[in-house]
Each structure stands twice: as C-alpha cells, then as structure tokens.
Amino acid sequence: AQSVTQPDIHITVSEGASLELRCNYSYGATPYLFWYVQSPGQGLQLLLKYFSGDTLVQGIKGFEAEFKRSQSSFNLRKPSVHWSDAAEYFCAVGAYPFTGGGNKLTFGTGTQLKVEL
C-alpha cells in the first residue's frame, strides 16, 4: 500500500525567506509524485509532478521539488516566499500510471504554511 508522510503540520516563514516542505513516501514500485496547494475553502491546485526523468522538477508559482529515491523523499522548495503563498500544501503519491482509472492518489496530512509580513 502506498502512503505519504508530511512531518510538519504547521510552518511559519517570513515573507522573502526560503521555504522547504518535507514529504516522504512509501510505495513498492515507481512512484508518481505530486504537490497540491489548497487555499481556504478552495479546491486543490496542482503545483508540480514527478513521473520520471530529471529529479528536480519545476512547477508553477516559482515552486520546485526534488525527488530523492534513496531517501524516499519529494521535498517542495521555494527560494523566496510571498504572502500569497500562505495555504495548505499536500504531497500525494499515485501508482505508476496506467490506463484504466486505477491511479488513485494517496495524500499526506498536509502542511499549513503561514507567512509573516
């Protein structure tokens, strides 16, 4: 069974500071990894995904994430945080993609990001 751990429930950073959100996954085969962001009362917006290839992936809004197989990690980073980045961030793992609707996502418990001005 696949699982995701996000060790930090809450993180507070100052605007302009760098950010790293941790994500560890457990999956027996090649994982398909995602980061989603959720603003209060809103849906889930995809920030970036890793499927294969370059282990450093770029996403929207200046975010990037690095896949480290040896550490089973997929940490999200941003060099300079903006106040509008305050939201909840979810890491998710899916099975190796295949046709047929069997690609359910398993989410971590989320990290709530607060940005201090």
Next chain:
Amino acid sequence: AAGVIQSPRHLIKEKRETATLKCYPIPRHDTVYWYQQGPGQDPQFLISFYEKMQSDKGSIPDRFSAQQFSDYHSELNMSSLELGDSALYFCASSHETSGREYEQYFGPGTRLTVT
C-alpha cells in the same frame, strides 16, 4: 481553459436524508475520481470510473453509490446521511488513454453539511 465543474457547491442536509453530488469532467477526459476531505483532514479516495465503468474503490460506505454516464459526467449518491458525512467532496478528472502521462485535475469541491 475548461475546468472540472461540481454542483452544487454547497449542500445542507439533515440526518437520514439523501444527497446527490454531480461532477462534470474536463472535455475529453475519460476518468473520474471522487475524494472526501473531512474537516482538517487530507483527501481520501472514494471511488473511480474509467469509460463509464467502475475502476477502483476505496473507503466508500455502502450507503454511497456512484456512476459515470455516457457523457462522462458522474454522480455520487449518498443515502441515510450521518453527521460524519459532513465534508468537502472533490471530483477529479483525467485523460487516461494509454501511452500518455496524465494528472488529475480537481474541481472546486462540494461542501456537504449534515445537521
């Protein structure tokens, strides 16, 4: 660009009532996933459909049923509602034709409150 549409956005029901949530996937997407997110919780997978057939099932109560129709929209039917069913219900769609990398696009969710 067209997004996933969910209706209604908000729904208030009483215990033991029935609710129907609808999901309209992005055009040409053939797969729909349903997730439930309780207050302060992470989204949990309920059920999925590919080409109008149920493809996977998660922690969906027997009181819930769902289907995908010929136009690919999906409905989640919930009966004998309980207080614990209060949650945000997300639908996500994807295009899972073989040979393509794909991702799930989430709708804005339906917030169900059971009183």
